[in-house]
Amino acid sequence: MAVRRSSVRLGVFFLFYVIYLILGAAVFSAVEGPNETDEIKDLKATRERFLGAHRCVSDEKLEAFVEAVIEAHNKGVSLLGNTSNEPNWSFGQSIFFAASVLTTIGYGHVTPLSEGGKVFCIVYASLGIPLTLILFTAAVERLMAVTSALLRLLVARFGHLYSVVYIRLVHLAVVFAFVVVFVFLIPAAVFVAIETNWNYLDSFYYCFISMTTIGLGDYIPGDDPHQSNRMLYKIATAVYLFVGLILMLLMVANVYDVPELNFGHYFRARNDDQATSAADDEHKKLHPTTATGGEEQQHRYTETVNRSYQKDPTHFDDSRYLTDEG
Numbered sequence: 001m002a003v004r005r006s007s008v009r010l011g012v013f014f015l016f017y018v019i020y021l022i023l024g025a026a027v028f029s030a031v032e033g034p035n036e037t038d039e040i041k042d043l044k045a046t047r048e049r050f051l052g053a054h055r056c057v058s059d060e061k062l063e064a065f066v067e068a069v070i071e072a073h074n075k076g077v078s079l080l081g082n083t084s085n086e087p088n089w090s091f092g093q094s095i096f097f098a099a100s101v102l103t104t105i106g107y108g109h110v111t112p113l114s115e116g117g118k119v120f121c122i123v124y125a126s127l128g129i130p131l132t133l134i135l136f137t138a139a140v141e142r143l144m145a146v147t148s149a150l151l152r153l154l155v156a157r158f159g160h161l162y163s164v165v166y167i168r169l170v171h172l173a174v175v176f177a178f179v180v181v182f183v184f185l186i187p188a189a190v191f192v193a194i195e196t197n198w199n200y201l202d203s204f205y206y207c208f209i210s211m212t213t214i215g216l217g218d219y220i221p222g223d224d225p226h227q228s229n230r231m232l233y234k235i236a237t238a239v240y241l242f243v244g245l246i247l248m249l250l251m252v253a254n255v256y257d258v259p260e261l262n263f264g265h266y267f268r269a270r271n272d273d274q275a276t277s278a279a280d281d282e283h284k285k286l287h288p289t290t291a292t293g294g295e296e297q298q299h300r301y302t303e304t305v306n307r308s309y310q311k312d313p314t315h316f317d318d319s320r321y322l323t324d325e326g
Helices: 005-053 059-074 091-102 115-158 164-194 200-211 230-256 263-267 269-286 294-311
Strands: none
Touching: 005 059, 005 263, 091 115, 091 230, 115 164, 115 230, 164 200, 164 230, 200 230
């Protein structure tokens, strides 16, 4: 059984992917490892200073308190500031959480604590995520009409000067620049102006992590307890997530619209079947006797030639025995 060419390509690509995964792990370990070590040293020094300044607190009691704080923090509950801070499940915060669930970003900084909340989250996401995909698909389809009109305009204006492939790449570059500016650069500047503890890299990092649906949750807009208009800010951020993801999908759709950039084509098994079928068709054109019924036609031709040759072997012309199909 012959090995499909697409399977060979997929195997090579899988090997490359594994190497890429290992390389990423090695870089993250090398870059973040020393920082983690320094943080641990600083934290231990802070703990020792606290115990030295508060002799009445035992090491065991401090350990128990820290464990309780960490466990609460992992559930999205914080004791920073005071208990008058806006709760995690206010309406604005809940809108932001629902948006992170439906868009599958899932920051993980706030999670349902009750069993009823967990069950509802499962049901809500099971219905809401497909609805979100339908909404995104419909929106991208309509936006594609706009980008397609731009492409037709470019072809009409420059088609006589440049190849269609070149024009498609220029069109894609325009769409890419639009998405980068309005999904990453401008929102990052807005977040810098609002979040006092973020620099521009932090803001751009948050936009990228969100728009790629990685959702690490290390940077969350509006989590500062002293943030003014937190509900409005959270709702506006949720709107940004929906609009930004639609524009990201629009860019991806335009990439796949360029055949030269659709690399997934090389890994599809059915392409091997199509290539084999095309090769067979070409072979039949060049060698018609191997087509359907060709063996029988060849047999009849051979018998006719033999009989004619036996009658007059010195004046044999086979052209009159050849049919149009032969």
